[in-house]
Amino acid sequence: MKKSTESEMLKEAIQLLKEKQAFELVQLKDQYHVTYESLQPVNLIKNAFGQLTKTSEFKGNILNSVIGIASGYLSKKVLLGSSHNPITKVLGTILQFAITNFVSKKAETFTQDKHS
Known part of the structure; x- marks a missing residue:
């Protein structure tokens, strides 16, 4: 009976890790899109000019x-x-x-x- 409990705990830990990995993948994709947009030449110029005009x-x-x-x-x-x-x-x-x-x-x- 001890083996089945350990096996169930291991399966549960694996499942939690898979969920964590899926969540982190979604976050990584979102961050990629934000970074991609901020590195567009138009956005770089717009941000630089915006900061410059604030002074x-x-x-x-x-x-x-x-x-x-x-x-x-x-x-x-x-x-x-x-x-x-x-x-x-x-x-x-x-x-x-x-x-x-x-x-x-x-x-x-x-x-x-x-x-x-």
Whole structure:
């Protein structure tokens, strides 16, 4: 009678191990799909950009750049208008570049003073 009890216990242990193995296989497959999706190039780029935009420094840099570019463009249009002269166009572009850089740097110091 002792042999049948040991045999039944062994069968029960084997059955529990099979159930555990089936459960772990399902978990492994699920994790595989999650990992596969997260490694898709689109998702990698989306996650990287999402993390990048969460930093306040990045937001400040974008804002400073937009302000600088907009002010440079507007200054060029106001001061020179739409000229067809190539020399005026080149000078306008140089002026636009200079004003863009100046305003971007001033906006950067303004936003740093604001955060300090």
